[in-house]
Amino acid sequence: MTSNNVAVIGIGTIGSMTLWQLARRGIKAVGFEQFGIAHDRSAAGGESRMFRTAYMEGPEYVPLLKQSRELWEALEDETGYNLLTLNGGLMIGPKDSTRMKNVIQSVNDFDIDSEILDAEQAHIRFPQHKFKPDDIVLLDHEAGYIRPELAVFAAAERAEQLGAVIHRHAKVDSIEEVDGAVKVVANGKNYEFDQVIVTAGPWTTKLFPELKQNLKSRKIVMTWYPTDKLSNYKPDAFPVFGRISDDIQFFGIPTLEGTMVKIGSVDTFGEVDPDNILRDVKLSELKQINKAVQNFFPELRSDPMRISVHMDGYTTDEHAVVGAVPKHNKTFIMGGYSGHGFKLAPVMGEIGADLIEDGRTKFDISHLDPARFMKGE
Structure with missing residues (x-):
């Protein structure tokens, strides 16, 4: 049984940024990705994604977007890649x-x-x-506009440079809170973590079937x-x-x-x-x-x-699910971005790191609370 601090499950759009932010803070983190890094099998492909600040989905996103822009520029500075134009x-x-x-x-x-x-x-x-x-x-x-594939690659690469570990081609079969820890089973191998954050994109309901009605x-x-x-x-x-x-x-x-x-x-x-x-x-x-x-x-x-x-x-309401899984204090979820999450990815990574480190964040994410869809056990 391998023991680490934090697992990030799914190193795509949100997971790569979360891993980068955790590694920036010196938090020992391990990522699990069922494919290669920056693959095109989910939402991160297609050469480009829009970045916009005057937001059609609601003004409550603007503070998040302004911080996201700063973090896009920070990732460019740290990696040397041109990501945001x-x-x-x-x-x-x-x-x-x-x-x-x-x-x-x-x-x-x-x-x-x-x-x-x-x-x-x-x-x-x-x-x-x-x-x-x-x-x-x-x-x-x-x-x-943003370059999505390169952005995911850059964030994951930078996270590894800062000490994160990524298990590539490692499909997570289950997660379970047991005896004060979270057990992760990936490719038939057992791991234990203090906390887990799930950033699995379209695969979110594979790990949280209770969300199927709403995601x-x-x-x-x-x-x-x-x-x-x-x-x-x-x-x-x-x-x-x-x-x-x-x-x-x-x-x-x-x-x-x-x-x-x-x-x-x-x-x-x-x-x-x-x-x-x-x-x-x-x-x-x-x-x-x-x-x-x-x-x-x-x-x-x-x-x-x-x-x-x-x-x-x-x-069902086209807003993401971000926060602690109800009735669980060691498992967090970030998913359901409904086609408008890529521009927000860096600030979501910061929020993910905040939740892992402090259990809360300075950003108002009350409209994204998983409890609106997940009642818990």
């Missing part, structure tokens, strides 16, 4: 929609560097888009579109964007390699078993996003040049 972000939608109201409230409450444009002004400055007369457009100067693993499809006017979609000309339309919410990011434009729907395509996800894409799954590209981007071809399939854990 702030090229601005357009938040677009009807001004009376809940999500655009959240954007405006975020700006008003937290003094985000931004501009509000009407549809005519937006068309002059960003002619790549078609805007509707009733659209409000907010340009968030604190937005941009589902869902299929995500990402799409890239060609154009003969690529210079109009370089990072200095094409800010990232999030857009709400009548029947679809979608986003866009300039591609790093410069030959396509990444535009994708935030819609998901059914519940999946994370151990048996089919990565084929049906034509019907592309219908809405292809139509949106056709309607709103006259310079893009409306058939994607590249498609990739990923997955994430989605809760």
